[in-house]
Structure formats: C-alpha cells, structure tokens
Amino acid sequence: MSTLFNWNETFLTGLPAIDHQHQRLVELINDLGELVMSSDAIDTDAFAFARDALLDYVGSHFSGEEALMEKACLDRRHLEQHRAAHHAFTQEALVLGESGQGITADRARELVDFLVNWLAYHILGVDQSMARQMRAIESGQTPQTAYDEDLGHTQARTEPLLAALSGLFQLVSERNRALRALNQELDERVRQRTAELERANQQLHVLSIRDDLTALPNRRFAISALDELWREARHNSTPLSVLMLDADRFKQVNDTFGHATGDAILRALATRLQDAVRTSDIVCRLGGDEFLVICPRSPRDGATQVAEKILASRAPFHAEDGTECWNGAISIGVAEVQDNMMRPEDLLRAADDALYIAKRQGGAQASDG
Template sequence: MPSAPPSPPPRDVFVWDATLLTGLDDVDAAHHHLVDLFNALNRALFQGPGSGMSDQAQQAVFDELMAYARQHFEEEEQLMRDAGLDERHRRLHERLHREFVEQVRSMWDTRGQLRDPAETLMGFLTAWLGLHIMGVDQSMARQLALMRAGVPASEAYAREEQHPDRGMANLLRMVGQLYHVLAERNRDLERANATLEQRVRERTAALEAANRRLEAFSRIDGLLGIANRGYFDERLREEIARHARQGRPLALVMFDVDHFKRYNDRYGHQAGDACLQAVARALQAQFYREPDLLARYGGEELVALLADTDADGARLVAERAVAAVRALGMPHEDSPTAPVVTVSAGVASRTPTSSADGACLLHLADEALYAAKRAGRDRVVVAAATDSP
C-alpha cells in the first residue's frame, strides 16, 4: 500500500514587501532579517509529525530570534539617541522593546499551559511585529526625516502626534491574513470529519479564544504580572472621563524602588527581577478595590490608580504600601537609605474637569515622588497642588 504523500511545508505568515520599508537602510535590513527569523520559527512550530524537529531545535530557532531582536533593539535605541530624537518617543519606543522581550519570553516559557501554543504565540508575534515595523518604526523614520530637513526634535514629535496612522490599515490587513492562514490550515485538517457549519463554529471559537489571550497578554507586564503602561494609559483616560462626569476625585500614587541600580549591581539582574516581583506583590495587596489598578510604569517605577479617592485617602493607602515593602525585609546592603529594600511614593489627587487632567495628575505625582526622594526616600509625599477633601 503506497504511503501518504508528505504534508506541504507551513506557509510563511509574514511576507516582506515594500510597504514595510522605513527608508532607513540599516533598520530595513534588520527588519527583513527579523521577518526571516519569524517565519523560521513559524515553520519550526508547525512542522508535521515525523519531521524530526525536536524541542531542542525549536528552542534554538526561538533563541536565535530573541538574540537578534535584542541586538536590533539596542541598535535602534542607539540610533535614536545619536540623532537626538525627542525623549518622549524614545521612552515609548524603548518601553515597547522591553515589554516585547519580557512578554514573548513569558509566553514561550508557559506555552505548555496554552491550549493552542503555536497559534497563540505566532499570532502575538505577528501582531507585534506589524506594530513595530508599521507603527513605531515608521513614526521614528518620519521624525528623523523631519529633523534632517532642519525641524527641531520637539516639533517633529508634535507633528507626528497629529500624523494619521497610515500603518494601522496595513496592520489590520496583516493580522487578518495571519488568521486566514491558520483557519485554512485547520480546515484542511478537519475536512474529512466535520461539516461546514461545525468547522465555522470551531474556527470562530478558536479565533475568539486567541483574541482573548492576545488581549490579556497585551495588557499584562510579562515580568511583574500586573498591568503594563499601555493598559494603565487606557484606564487613566477612562477614569478621568468618568470622574469628570461624576465630579469625584481621582488619585494617583507613583512608586519607585529606592537605589534599585545599586541593588542590581550588588545582587545581579536575576535577583533584581525577583525583587521587583516581590515589591509588586506587596503593593498589589494594598490595592484591592475593584476599580483600583496597579501598573508597571517603566523600569522600577510603578503607579497606582485610585478611584473616588481624595489626597488624604491616597496618602493613607500609599503609607501602608510603603510600609508593606519595608516589612518584606529584603536585604539591600548597598542602600544608603535602609538595610532593606524600600520604596518612595508621590501622591496626587484632583477632581478632573477635562482630558488634560490625566497628564496633570501624572506630573503632580511624579513631582511628589521626586520630592520624597530628595527628602530621604522610604516615605510618602503629597503634591502641593493636590485637591483638598
């Protein structure tokens, strides 16, 4: 009896073409190589039975992709610094790089717990790669072009803020093509035993589940397991609008781990990650109301959003949180503040009247945080311009 013909190789889910070009030769070459590595990982994950692709071989492909992504990120960040790109864009760009590494590593390490690990991981990677190339990198390239024409960095950034997002249509088209490839693959596997109606129901359910998983991953900081900066920004806008309608106070508390660089230098980055995770858990325990939110703001900075809370109420919660971190008793021998890990906190509260109050609250809380640091750290300072109860 003749053997069945071999299964066709998996299709590339990301195709390099002219729509992905930024006009920056080194950046475009790096993106092209990322796409090649991305498709190599897709082929490794979707190889059929008997292909000989071992777990170790899949791991090697993944490690190569991650190593090159880190190299590309470092080169891009150096390019932005050398060019003098506006700091606001650089901070956003660097945060997206950092979150990508953390989130993808977390998804890869826990893929055994996912129902469809290959489809979920590749769906996330494809969506992110589209956002990276068609979104923030195109924005970077446009700003650099303006600066080469003599436009100051701050003005180039302001113009870009008003620039219509032409990459979004391409991003949506790309994600749609990804799901089309995955759905076609599922249809081929199920055609012999399933009716058309059943196949449609199964594909729809799988797509909805993948979307839910992708949405969850897009909101969570991969290292700390709390909300990330993007989700915090979204919630802040929503809460500003809601509290403005209701005429109720909204509070922010900014936290920063004291002398964290010294901690990393003394104990190593792995211990530094564990320290941040322990601090996040201690802080999270203090923000237990349903509307409240604790998020990673960047690096060792965290921020808490407290609904319907005036300055005095936010100060009390912040003081409990600072005490909770101190009570962990994590040794910090190189800290001039205390022999254990501590945090400083800045509090701001106001009753919003417009969408601009979100930026105002962040500024006030940030100023209060730095006042707490100047006053000796391991303490809470309330912003002077904060609303009174």
C-alpha cells in the same frame, strides 16, 4: 507551505539598516513558524534553537535601534515609549517561550502568533513613527515638534495594521479549518492589546512630563515648552521671559527637620507659586528646590511684576507642633530673550546668573539678568 509572515514594501521604514534587520527578524519568525505549522508534534530542541536565535537577534536589533534613536536626538517621550515596547516584547516573549521539560504545540503556536502580531504592529506603528520623526528632524524640525506632529498619523497607521493581521488570520485558517472559529477571538485579542498599548503610551507620556512630588510639569516638559515658545518668539518677534527660583537655605531644612518636612515645604511652595503667577505663566519644578516660571509673550517688566508678587506671598512654613521650619524666603533670577541669545539655553543661563546674584546679595529678592 505558506509563509507565515509575508514581507512587503508596506513594512519599509526608509531606514536601510533597520529595514534589513526587520527582514531578518521576519525570516527568523518564519523559521520558527515552519517548525510549529509543519507538524502537530513539536521538535522541542529545534524549536528552542530557533527561538533562542530569534531572541538573541531581537536583543541586538533593539539595542541598535535605541542607539540610532539617541543619535538622531528623538524626543524623549518617543524614546521612553519605544524602549517600553521593546522591554514588554522581550519579557512576554521570554515568558511565552519558557519550555521547561518541553513545549506544547499550543504554547508554541501561541508564541509564534504573538511574535507575528507584535512585529507587524511594531513595524507599522512605532518604527514607522520613529522613521518619520527622524526625517522630520533631519529637515529642520525640533524633536518635540516632530513627535507632536507625528501623533496625527495614528489613524493612518491603523488600516495597514488591520490588513496585516487579517492576512495572518487567513494563513492560519488555511492550515486547519478547525481554527476558523478562533480567528474572531484572536482579532479581538489584538485589538485589546493595541488599545492597552495606546493607553500605556498615554500614561507614560503623562508620567514623563509631571513631577511626582509636586504634580507640577517637570524639567522635561519645561525644556520642551521653552523650546516651542522660543521658536514662537523668534518667528513672531514677541517677548519671552523666565524666572529661575530657588528656596533660600533649603538644605538646612532637610538637615534639621528631615526630607519628609522638606517635601511638604516643596509641595506648599509649588502651590504658592501657582497662586501667585498669571494664568498664562507656566510653573515647573526643575528638581530639588529649583523652580522655573515661563512667561510667554511677556517682557522683562511683566516678568518682574510676577517675581515681586511671588516675593510678596512669602509666608513661613510651620511643622504640626508649630515650629517654624522655613521662613519662606526665595531668590529669583529674571531674564528676557535678547537679540544676542542664540538658544533657549542662553535664556536659562541668563536667569540662572541673575539668580546667583540674588543669592549672593542675601536672598529673598529678585535680580534681573
């Protein structure tokens, strides 16, 4: 009988270990497909054995692939999207493959259809993206740049994916002419599934760079943006400064008034910072009561003026009953890129050291690093 999933060079990622594992996955899926397509009566024991062998290998492959991505230092956005795709596949395959007292022919074919469709999409889409980003990082790009530039390959991935799915539908049609009417329905299902995955990836991207409490960009975004602006500053010989901010005596607020009040203060502080900075400045929450303001193309003097404006906007925070919960004091460390700094982390460290000095001197002030 015809092979359900035909492996060819279109599916090669250029990563020998991954390509070898993908070929093994295809072999296991074809073994499962042969059981399903060879007869209307499904041998449930043989099917369960083939299915479990596939799922065991999938688990091992996914773990190895994720370890490889971590080792290659891929952008966290891709890592999270890739892991989410792996998790979704595993969960759906388990649900589809639950046999109970036996598995019907329709359920078995549904599982095989899902496996083939998903693997074709995943190899041609997410795994090819992973391989491209790894090669880009090896050539000297930062993980963020490699991720962002690879987004432009989306259209290029669409055509081979549709071709792979079209081949699948033709093979199914050869087995039973009665299934021809189902091809359009399956085609639409795949397109909808692909669109859902793309929307889910977009949502994951938004969630991965936004702080849930304040809706400000989070630490992940801050580090990524700073890395890009650092490269721009070095390449164009333009200034770059940052402010590291910390709410004074904030722990006492949580201890005295509770975390709900503390959260309300952090939201108010986030608004205060956004109102005080310039339109070109980027306000991020790093975590807890610590914030970062990135000042692109701004020397220390400009950043210091921003810090002074933030300090001047100080206002106490009151509870609903009028009780003052926090006096609004914050400490700020100011730092600008210097010639002896080798990495963005050096700039953050200088700002953090300056923040420590401001704290040690009593807080409610800015200090230069």
